[in-house]
Amino acid sequence: MKPDHDKIDDAVLALLHLGSSQSNMEEQYGTATAWKSHDWDALSRLHEKGLISDPVNKNKSIALTEEGLRRSRELFEQLFCKS
Numbered sequence: 608m609k610p611d612h613d614k615i616d617d618a619v620l621a622l623l624h625l626g627s628s629q630s631n632m633e634e635q636y637g638t639a640t641a642w643k644s645h646d647w648d649a650l651s652r653l654h655e656k657g658l659i660s661d662p663v664n665k666n667k668s669i670a671l672t673e674e675g676l677r678r679s680r681e682l683f684e685q686l687f688c689k690s
Contacts, residue, residue: 612652619649620658621686624679627671639676640668 627639643650643662650662650669658675671679 612649615646616649616652616656617682618686619645620653620675620679621682623653623659623669623671624676624683625687627676627679640670642667643669 622645623641626644627641643666647662650659653659653675654661654669658672658678660670660672662669
């Protein structure tokens, strides 16, 4: 069985919303940050898609771009909230 990386990326992005918080990185990136404790390949793909800052650094968190924050909220509601 071959994994669907787009579905994995959507789930990781939704989970980043769950763990996101506003911080001093908001000034630098204009958005929220989240711990980068998810699959590194998925984080790299999200960065390539322009949804998060580069996860390859010494920080323990990543910043969500404006689009990443908006999309993470949408996916969180879609995947994990009751209607």
